[in-house]
Amino acid sequence: MSAVAREQGSIDETLAFLREARIPHQAGELLGYATDGSFLTLGVPTLVVFPKDEAECAALVDHAVRHGIALVPRGTGSGTAGAATAPPGSVLVDLERLGACDARGHRRGLFAPIVVDARGTPADLAKAGPDDELYVRVGAGRTSDETNRALAGHGWTVAVVPSSGYSTFGGNFATNARGSGTPAFGPFGNAVNRLRIVATTREGARVLEVTDREEVRRLAGHHGLCGLVTELDVRIAPIPKPEDMVCALLSIESEDAGHLGATIGGLMKRVAAECRYFAGEFLFIDEGIVRPDDPIRKDPVLGGTFVLPAGRRRMILLYRGRKEGMEALPRIAAEFPEVAYREITFPQFRALMAVRTAATGKALRRVNVPGAEDFIIYDPARFGDVLSRMFAAVEGASGRPVGHHYPDGIEVHYRPQAAVTRADIEAAWAMIQKLREAVLRTELTVEDRKEHGLGLALFRDGSPSRHEELRRLKAEYDPANVFCPHLLLPEIEGRFIGSSFRV
């Protein structure tokens, strides 16, 4: 029997199983699932399954083990490293409905949060104090955005939130995402206290509950290799009172990107050593970053930030932390005379964060081309060198670098914005490859995709010690080897999908 016939045979068996088990699915040429936020593809998948709960996941995994079918978990598909793309013959498992549906199976964004303490005992948020260590018990298909809506009325928030607040907790855990809250709580995996995962034996599915914190941390960043995570206890934190917090806006401008980076890198090094903060973010300002009629331009404090003399570059840096952790910041800023420092209100901080989030995101009739995000610069003293190389490589392109200041380094994101034509998208992709070549260098202390995960490059570019750990975890949780077996192959490489867009 040919491989194609075998493949079709197993797809037919799987379709019969899904119909029998009444698990929603879609079959055919699934162009919409050919890529994720990476623009990489392994081909067009032909079957995607949408389980709503752990029981459906367990039934699906059981079927996969018995019939030797590879499964590729997928959350929102916002990952930028190709980890949520499926090679031919494997089945994509869309987990956005997981633990997020009502009794009739409809996904609901509004829900009443279940809160537990560190031992997993139910807790009452109305009676909780600011020092209580609490977790929200959520389905893996839930997102930070909807959970924050559910918690806001109680004055609490998810502790670690990536800019992609719409991504699923299952995806945040599998990529060990970072974001707002990471300076205080670490990457997402450090903020998870317990999880449930549908793993395998050689004979079928098994459901495991993992409560050992060290094991949870090892599993964080598993890239879907070990099983379907169904439920997590995710750390939450009280929303601090405005009077206990400091929000600060620091701004510097120059013609020379290298000089800006060297100065701000020096300042960041001091801040990392002397301050404690929840969020540290930077972005470059250019004419196109907010619309001419955006109300932020009229804000008496913030408006001037968006007026830029010709030929100059402006970089702004935003910090938010408790007053006691931020005492040193004005003094540190004063040591850098070119840096303007001012305290702003929380609503002003939020308005600038909205600009910061959108700066990598949206553009009318243009598309963001990923590919060079993210990279971390471990030594802030090299920030200037990296920015000089970066601006030289992307000369003439639109889009701007933005990123985070974490205590362990500076995380940089950059996506050019291309017109929706094949030529423009391909030119942007080629430019990104040039940029990667320029900055992904050990002498610059730069490491690739520390934040978004290595994805398809996990076993090509990851460290040997992490490879060993992942192989051990995979053997333990997935002895049947049904979850993303392709990721273990160093030669696996995604194809850029931009050339095949129908525009």
Ligand SMILES: Cc1cc2nc3c(=O)[nH]c(=O)nc-3n(C[C@H](O)[C@H](O)[C@H](O)COP(=O)(O)OP(=O)(O)OC[C@H]3O[C@@H](n4cnc5c(N)ncnc54)[C@H](O)[C@@H]3O)c2cc1C
């Ligand atoms: C505009 C934008 C902003 C972003 N900002 C950030 C940021 O600030 N910080 C950051 O770290 N990342 C960021 N990202 C990257 C991405 O959003 C994160 O990696 C996110 O955590 C991925 O979640 P997802 O639900 O989209 O997962 P997907 O992309 O669908 O999948 C990612 C990985 O998770 C696995 N997976 C998903 N769900 C499960 C599950 N339930 N069980 C087992 N495995 C699972 C998949 O197999 C895959 O390996 C951003 C992306 C975009 C497009």
